[in-house]
Amino acid sequence: MADDLLKYDRMVEGALLGVVQEALKLAASEGLPGEHHFFLTFRTQAPGVELEDSLQAQYPEEMTIILQHQFWDLFVDDDRFGVTLSFNNRPHNLVVPFAALTSFVDPSVKFGLQFNVAVEKTAPAPVPATVPQKAAPETSREATETSRSEEHTSELQSH
């Protein structure tokens, strides 16, 4: 098979991060409709993440936040979102670039997207530029950190 010079995986990942952005924008402007709520998982060490030291220490790799009943000051930019959440009865401000997201799940309708970020925790060695990176969304809520270079299948599921 020919090389994917157009990098469809990255195009699809970028497009689906746009879906997360759109959902967050709706939540920011109108609140969460019906029973919708979001689980957002992100890499706490990713560039641009703003997180208080206590949370950074508690979640050195990944953190999952829930936007459901108690969240405040949600804002959504082109490349990141921010929100205030309560942890241990104290408000914490977070800023998360979309590039740091590893998954988005809305359990109310069993919708999920998984993002495979450029930085591979299990593959610290540089990867040759011609080997496709994991860059496609998946449905599983489990964060799979294995590297699949030659072949991969992406799935979206909804409903």
Added chain:
Amino acid sequence: MADDLLKYDRMVEGALLGVVQEALKLAASEGLPGEHHFFLTFRTQAPGVELEDSLQAQYPEEMTIILQHQFWDLFVDDDRFGVTLSFNNRPHNLVVPFAALTSFVDPSVKFGLQFNVAVEKTAPAPVPATVPQKAAPETSREATETSRSEEHTSELQSH
């Protein structure tokens, strides 16, 4: 399961039509890189489709065009693209809104997206607003026109 008031299916479909748009824009500005080439299938009766009468008569429902070696004047707007192709040794101009697309396939890397357009050929009766429409992309190159209202699975495959 709760109603999908956020309509993720439509968000995902819109996002993935953006991938097609991005691929076409690259082809328009820089040509098709490497062995990439596109099969685009669209509903010839969809609003906004511009197609000469002879082709309209020959393809009364759907038409698949191939962008590979011989195409000219490709342009891409926010909501449509246009191109000149040769049929029977004569140039024909086509304009296709993205909303008319039913599939996009790049055989060079086995990448495909299928779009399930709002108009259901096999379900002419009005569908209640609360029943999810087929609106999610699929990989199969076959146009499946069956209606699945309660449950559906969408898949993307690449590589």
